[in-house]
Amino acid sequence: MxxxxxxxxxxxxxxxxxxxxxxxxxxxxxxxxxxxxxxxxxxxxxxxxxxxxxxxxxxxxxxxxxxxxxxxxxxxxxxxxxxxxxxxxxxxxxxxxxxxxxxxxxxxxxxxxxxxxxxxxxxxxxxxxxxxxxxxxxxxxxxxxxxxxxxxxxxxxxxxxxxxxxxxxxxxxxxxxxxxxxxxxIDPLSDKNRDLEPERIASVMEKYSIPRDKPVVTQISRFDRLKDPLGVIEAWRLVKKYIDCRLVLAGGGAADDPEGMQVYAEVMERAKGDPDLHVLLMKQNDLEVNALQRGSDIIIQKSLKEGFGLTVSEALWKGKPVVASAVGGIPLQVTHKHSGLLCRSVEGAAFALKQLLNSPDYARTLGANGREHVRRNFLxxxxxxxxxxxxxxxxxxxxxxxx
Amino acid sequence: MKEARGATAPFRFYTRLQMTELTGRRASNLQELTDTLRGISGSSIYHHTHRFLQQHQSLSPEPPNDFAYWIAGELGEEALAERLYSLDIMRFDSIRALREAIVATIEGYVRTNPLASLKFAAEGGEFHFLKSVSFIMPTRYEARDLREFADILSRITVDSIYYHVFESRLRLEKGKNDFSKWFEECLGDRELAALVERLDPYTQTLEDLRRNLLRGIERSL
The missing domain is CATH 3.40.50.2000 (Glycogen Phosphorylase B;)
Incomplete structure (x- = not known):
């Protein structure tokens, strides 16, 4: 410790x-x-x-x-x-x-x-x-x-x-x-947030069979309706019409959430047969979550409701560009167009993802600003x-x- | 190195740590905003005119005024927002005076632009009144001359600078910032005191303020 x-x-x-x-x-x-x-x-x-x-x-x-x-x-x-x-x-x-x-x-x-x-x-x-x-x-x-x-x-x-x-x-x-x-x-020194060697990141991406041959968009969240995993898939499919990319939906369940498995089953049904869509039901493993976030190009958090949405701070701390819903505490973490992009709908999320995928320099600037904001306010x-x-x-x- | 002149009394650096208290009160149009502004505690006025300076240190210079930000963003009244952004907080020596100026600015604007009073924030976009609760503590740092002062100033937290420059002058109603007071009263350096008073701390980041203070002190040493 x-x-x-x-x-x-x-x-x-x-x-x-x-x-x-x-x-x-x-x-x-x-x-x-x-x-x-x-x-x-x-x-x-x-x-x-x-x-x-x-x-x-x-x-x-x-x-x-x-x-x-x-x-x-x-x-x-x-x-x-x-x-x-x-x-x-x-x-x-x-x-x-x-x-x-x-x-x-x-x-x-x-x-x-x-x-x-x-x-x-x-x-x-x-x-x-x-x-x-x-x-x-x-x-x-x-x-x-x-x-x-x-x-x-x-x-x-x-x-x-x-x-x-x-x-x-x-x-x-x-x-x-x-x-x-x-x-x-978030704790910058925890396994979930500390710096990782590139080899470690690569090995986790490999373990979950996520090739990095095209941009990777990831949402890390437990399988919960309020995290809108089906909405994320819908937004990603809108993006994929124009830009070839992968989507990773990764998360586990909490001991006090009996609804999780049902939501997971619905997501699996919707994802069936798409090789670019990776749905990962993970056991608690902070290092792997860290590696998945760092191995991704964009992090999305398309929640319908949030208490705070700490996964956003986790992503920003890793300097990742973020697309996130303007709900709960997320606007405190993301200043729109300065430290990420906020959205309010499936279409808005898709538009923001396309902007970031098409403008990597802009995406990098947002990520860097986001990291500094987290350093000052969310550690x-x-x-x-x-x-x-x-x-x-x-x-x-x-x-x-x-x- | 030139020996720095000793002070008649040492300068004790304090720090202040702040937390945000929620009032549960909100406004969705200009009328509700001014009604609440009149009665809300001074700590709330202080919070909404100073919060941004502390939380977005990398973004500044930005208008450190939540009222203006909300009026522009939620009600779309850019012209009124600009009047509030540009209120020169340095000319007020009490929160009461600042409160009156904010209310008068909004009311004056509504008189000439009555349609502005018909605008409402979208659901979820209401203005939430918060307030600052400050805990003030002495640090272990004490300066007996200007050189020691500069050395400590380069190392202390921005919270400490913030306390002596903003909170002490306006919230504790001391009239001027603590640094200028000490330069003048204990070091007899009126020039440096005046120079620091002229630094508008509302239009720079706290780190820039630290740099500018140190630059002024170096010239005086």
């Missing part, structure tokens, strides 16, 4: 000094993170890197994962879709399943830390056990237009928290508690600093705080 000092060549020693200065104000505080999956998905990925760094900073950080059966995760998937604006609302039985699992987890999870840091809706119910400690709800999903019944159900829990955190301004609404904007981040060290500020904000209500 990297040390904080290992980031100095990337972000500068003076930034590390400021982070250390800040950490002195929090030394010895206990912070417990709780989420619903230890592997797969952006939240687990960040916690895997963040918790050790917080501990290096002298904060007693820990991480627990709640337990739940298939029925519970089917309900939480429904909640996830409803928060993203899906029409389906929760039934009384769904709510009971949620509450029953929450009660079991209340028994099982130690909630005695000075700061309880709850991630996403699945463990929200734990707040019923709140004593005189501080509780934060960190919402990683796009809740700009939630299904009202589901939002009302969650409001029953939100009121118990001291602060909430969202990834983008459009997710906020007037709430009876403080709300902060903290964007997620783990900035995220670490924000979390420490958030913890301090729990004890200071004012806007200008002398510490």
């Amino acid at each position: 990297p040390l904080i000092e290992d980031y100095a060549p990337i972000i500068g020693q003076s930034v590390i000094d400021d982070i250390r200065l800040l950490s002195e104000r929090l030394r010895g505080r206990t912070v417990k993170n709780v989420n619903s999956t230890a592997v797969g998905g952006g939240v687990a990925e960040i916690l895997n890197r963040m918790v050790p760094l917080l501990r290096q900073m002298g904060i007693e950080a820990s991480w627990d994962v709640i337990k739940g059966g298939d029925a519970f995760f089917a309900v939480t998937k429904k909640i996830h879709n409803a928060l993203h604006g899906g029409a389906e609302t929760l039934t009384a039985q769904d709510k009971e399943i949620f509450m029953e699992t929450s009660r079991a987890n209340i028994e099982a999870v130690d909630t005695g830390a000075e700061i309880m840091f709850i991630h996403d809706p699945q463990p929200m119910g734990l707040v019923a056990k709140k004593r005189d400690n501080k509780w934060i709800w960190r919402c990683h999903v796009d809740v700009s237009r939630p299904e009202p019944g589901t939002w009302d159900f969650l409001m029953g829990f939100i009121g118990g928290y001291d602060a909430s955190v969202f990834s983008a301004p459009q997710f906020s609404r007037e709430l009876p508690l403080r709300q902060f904007q903290i964007t997620p981040s 783990l060290t900035r995220h670490l600093k924000d979390y420490m500020l958030l913890f301090l904000a729990l004890y200071h209500g004012e806007d200008l705080v002398n510490i």
Whole structure:
């Protein structure tokens, strides 16, 4: 696991000094993170890197994962879709399943830390056990237009928290508690993002039988309708009428996402018989994802909804030109025509792909700008600093705080 | 090397780390924008007139004004946006005065261009009011003369420069930036103080500002 000092060549020693200065104000505080999956998905990925760094900073950080059966995760998937604006609302039985699992987890999870840091809706119910400690709800999903019944159900829990955190301004609404904007981040030293030797990249492309005889366009995402893999295929087919290129759709499934295999089957059906379309159902393998991104010419992220869309920052960090939907936190990462191209439809995505494939110099400039933007705003060290500020904000209500 | 004149009191470098608080309030037309501007906290006005300077350091010089950016991009009122871009923030010594100027600029424009008030942002394109929460901390760096000052200035974070140049002058209402104050009051160098005051920090990146500050100091050494 990297040390904080290992980031100095990337972000500068003076930034590390400021982070250390800040950490002195929090030394010895206990912070417990709780989420619903230890592997797969952006939240687990960040916690895997963040918790050790917080501990290096002298904060007693820990991480627990709640337990739940298939029925519970089917309900939480429904909640996830409803928060993203899906029409389906929760039934009384769904709510009971949620509450029953929450009660079991209340028994099982130690909630005695000075700061309880709850991630996403699945463990929200734990707040019923709140004593005189501080509780934060960190919402990683796009809740700009939630299904009202589901939002009302969650409001029953939100009121118990001291602060909430969202990834983008459009997710906020007037709430009876403080709300902060903290964007997620990528770790430049992780296997998923560190520099790779060309041979390593070539061997992964070879392993998955992706010849680099023509440009490669790639979307890395789990198989989820909200990532619109079928829309990506449609856009790529529009491009392919004019420019010969390959498409790679690669991703795995998260332990808390029961819908993934169904979406994968639909994608396979649509891809059938096309030798230039590579659909890869991968086990968690960060180095291979890194190599696939680096081995691609363009990265696409054509999501219909996004909590943040960290795969965009991953691609930008590798200097790749990106075509991405203007949803969720993606516009925070991509400034249109400066650090990538934003799109809002299949046709728009196809047009942007053609622009980049036909203008490699332009594509390179966008990629370079994107990397610099990520270096300044979306690396783990900035995220670490924000979390420490958030913890301090729990004890200071004012806007200008002398510490 | 010439010996630098000692200061009557050392300069302690501070840094300030900022986080963004969401207010949940939004506007979809000019009327809603001005209504909210009148009542929202000064930390929100400050945020939307300074955020861009911090987050897009490679893009600057860019208009560091979210209101103007939104009015141009979402409402298509380029002429009003230009008036807001070009508001000379350096001439305001309080957020209150800046707020009044922004509101007056928008209202003045709507009076002569009433059709502008009929325009609405598309769904999802509303203006979201945020605010800056700043944590101010002393660093371990202290300068006792101008040479030490230059040496530290070349190494500290842009957050520290940002605090002494922007936040301290406008948000803490000290009237002028901390650097100029120290040059004048503790080093007796009015010329350097005036030179730094004339550097418009709103039209350069923070790294360019650092370079320009250092260039001015070198000439004074």
